[in-house]
Amino acid sequence: MASCSSRGAPRTSARHGATVAAALKRMPPSMRESKCVRRPTARNAGLRARKSPIATIFFRAANNRAIPVLCPDQLETTSYDAPASASHIFRISVWPNTYRHAVPPDSRLMFLEQVERHALERADHVALRWSQTSVELTYSELWSRTGERAMRLAALGLEGAPLLIFGANNPDAVISFIAAMRAGLAPSFMPLPAARFDDQAFWSGHAALFDHLGQGAVLAPQTAVDAIRQECPAISLTLLASEQIDSLAASPLPARPAGTAVALLQHSSGTTGLKKGVPLSYRAIDVQLRAYAEAVEFDGDSIIASWLPLYHDMGLIACLMLPLTFGAEVNFIDPFYWTANPQSLFEVIEQRRATHVWLPNFAFRHLERAVRRTNRIWALGSVKAWVNxxxxxxxxxxxxxxxxxxxxxxxxxxxxxxxxxxxxxxxxTQSPPGTPVTIRHVAAIGLGEIGETVAPCSPGEAAASVLGCGRAIPGCQIRIRDADGQDGVYGEIEVAAEFLFDGYFRAPERTSLALQNGWYRTADIGFIDSGELFVCGRLDDRIIVGGRNLYAHQIEQLTADVPGVTPGRVVAMGVHHPESGSERLVIAAEISGESDAIAKMIIQTLDASLGLRPADVRLFSDRRIIKTTSGKVDRKRNRERYLSGGFA
Structure with a gap:
């Protein structure tokens, strides 16, 4: 139990002492029962000389009740301060006792309580590290700094409303995100404007999002705030410059949210129109992360190396929320720096002995092609799971x-x-670490019609190699729509789970189309074999040429493998042809080399692999291909650009 004194403060009254005692009883169990809650004594005075308090519990006395708020303490105090008669605010500092290794999550605690617990029990363990700047935040520092900012955000009076955080992958943005959760807001990371984004698409998409949200706030650097005001003059959300946020007056934090409360909003990249807002509850996040950690063999001793942007769900959930839930360490690399210096990922893995790395498929290709070949041997054996x-x-x-x-x-x-x-x-789903992924070789010329059984390839026939994505993680079910449970039937993937969302933010019509009888229609196409899922593409990525089903990503990969084609800068499109009543295949790509020769190789490659020659091939030496903010090819907008003559 914490000890309290009034050294350096007015003498406390018996009533105040009783209030403190009552407040201590209301502490979370992880604090009240922990030996970490104590004041320094002569016996452990060395702790005070080399460490700051883990946190300070601020209590606001009101109507003989103590309302606790955890926040950082920049003062070297070991006690609570008796409240002045006007403010009725006092505090108790919490100091570290022992370092505990690999703290497992407590099944009673949600995300914020888990981070709080690690701040107490793993105070000096590195939580977050930024490789380019060598900035580190321990769990105690993270909890303290987010508490300070949370009180500033609470003063906005927007509890329950969205907070869009535009920012780079840096300490300030992460602190603001977790602080917003502590202040009762629903934060959502957003990308900053960048030269690689199409300006018109970027601002029109965000203007539509601001209008759709209706209420809430935007937190961004001053330059971004100015740009938002200029490009989206009708915005009704409160605009806050991140440089001024810490100058706001502090306010007591609201009560800890219930498990059903919205913890955050995750937005899609908007490849098919308005960014879809997915509200995620604290309970859903907690159940998902426990189940996923089991599937991917992740615990408090794990170490992540990541260049992924935090506005992408893989970066946010797998590389921020997951490690913070389990008290693990994550090492961030700036995404733009990694793109230009892909070996930086290997440097971090080697230095920190990383165990888990999440990457999109193109990144494996980028690492294989772009890292300079030397005699150096990278120490990559510590990685237990490279997750594609x-x-x-x-x-x-x-x-x-x-x-x-x-x-x-x-x-x-x-x-x-x-x-x-x-x-x-x-x-x-997740394939198990330690076991090579399953590969199925199926006929490559169209992967079949919906409802048909996927056929293995015949001798001499061109094959498509489809990787297994593993079985459903605990608490989740998968099925193929209208397959009646049969193996190998090709169709739309549907998902039911304990952690499935309840619906899109303020979009009931879209929700009713996606959620049907407890199952989510993913619009992804694949098949299930012996309980394992194989994903082949998306319904809206199908290109139907002469009655054959082809998939844009399949064609794009074949095209990208042609020498001279810039990886990741290819788009395959189906354009309606009125005379035939079918679609014509159009390829657009960025290249470095002689265009006629590269076009000839693209046609030969697609003819040999798919038995299909594109009707039109457009090649450019400059940047023309539009991508989404998450780095995916924006097929809808590229098709619009082609039809409007933008690829001429």
Whole structure:
């Protein structure tokens, strides 16, 4: 139990002492029962000399009740201050006792309580580290600094409303995000404007989002706030410059949210129109992360290396919420820096002995192709799981990555696949670390009609190698729509889960189409074999040419493998042809090299692999391909650009 004194403060009254005692009884069990809650004595005075308090519990006395608020203490105090008669505010500092290793999550605690617990029991353990700047935040520092900012945000009086946080992947943005949760807001990371985004698409999409939200606030650097005012003059949300947020008056924090309360909003990249807002509750996040940690073998001793942007669900959930829930360490690399210096990921893995790395499929190709070949051997054997997620997992990407980096410690068993989406918080399936992923070879020329059984390839027939994404994680079910439970039937993937969202934010019509009888219609296409999921593409990515089903990502991958084509800068489109009543295949790509020769190789490659010649191939030496804020090819807007003559 914490000891209290009034050293350096007015003498306390018996009534105040009784209020303190009552307040201590209301402490969370993880604090009240922990030996970490105590004041320094002569016996442990050394702690005070080398550490700051883990946190300070501020209590506001009102109507003989003590309302506790945890927040940081920048003062070297070991006691509570008796309240002045006007403010009735006093505090109790909490000091660390012992360092505890690999703290498992307490099943009674949600995300914020877990982080609080780690701040007490793993005070000096590194929570977050930014590699380019070497800035580190321990769990105690993270909890303290988010508490300070939370009181500033609470003063806005927007409890329960969305807070859109525009910012780089830096300490200030992360602190603001967790502080917003503590202040009772529903935060959502947003990308800053950048040269790689199409300006018109970026601002029109965000203007539509601001209008759709209706209420809430935007927190961004002053330059971004000025740009928002200029580009979205009709915005009704409160605009806050991050440089001024800490100058706001502090306010007591609201009561801890219930498990059903919205913890955060995750927004889609808006590839098909308005960004979809997915409200995620504290309970859904908690159940998902416990189930996923079991599937991917993650615990408090795990270490993450990540360049992923936090406005992407893989970056936010897998590389921020997951490690903070389990008291683990995450090392961030700036996404733009990694793109230009891909070996920086290997440097962090080697230095920090990282155990888990999440990457989209294109990143495996980028690491295999772009890291300069030298005699250096990277120490990558510490990685238990390289998780391929966010876009269709490709067998050739894994094969090329393994071939190059096997001597560096990468094993076939460490290459895993995950099928995930914001609507289930994150993971739906995960292939087990330590076991090579399953590969199914099926006919490549169209993957069949919906409802048909996927056929294995015949001898001599072109094959598509489809990677297994593993089985459903605990608490989740998967099925193929209208397949009646039969293995190998090709169709739309549906998901039911304990952590499934309840509906899109302020979008009842879209929700009713997506959620039907407790099952979520993903619009992804695949099949299930022996309980394992194989994802082939998306319904809206199908290109139907001459009655054959083809998938844009399949065509784009074949095109990107042609020498001279810039990886990740290819789009395949189906354009309606009135005379035939079908679609014509159009390819647009950015290249470095002689365009006629590259176009000829693209046509030959697609003809040999798919038995299909594109009707039109457009190649550019400059940046023309539009991508979403999450880095995916925006097929809808690229098709519009082609039809309007933008690819001429």
């Amino acid at each position: 997620c966010s876009e269709p997992c490709k067998a050739d990407a894994f094969a090329a990555f393994l071939t190059r980096y096997a001597e560096h410690g990468v094993t076939a068993g460490s290459l895993t696949c995950c099928y995930a989406m914001a609507e289930t918080v994150f993971a739906v």
